[in-house]
Amino acid sequence: MSVEKKVKCPVCDESFQLDSDLEIGNTVCCSGCCVDLRITKLNPPKLEEVMDSNIDNYDDEGDGDQEEDEF
Ligand SMILES: [Zn+2]
DSSP states (O other): OOOOEEEEOTTTOOEEEEOTTOOTTOEEEOTTTOOEEEEEEETTEEEEEOOOSSOOOOOOOOOSOOOOOOO
């Protein structure tokens, strides 16, 4: 089952779809302005512009178990 999450870019107001397996703290690129956005909330999804210029390049390879903290 995949839940599609649609979010709005805080920078350019472009709406785009989030991958359903993203979690809080992950960063995505806006499809409109290519800015890096960090996911700060999931329900409802909320994005925040990443101000930190020292951005790690996360490789989402999808293998390995990630622990999920659910509140
Ligand atoms: Zn944008």
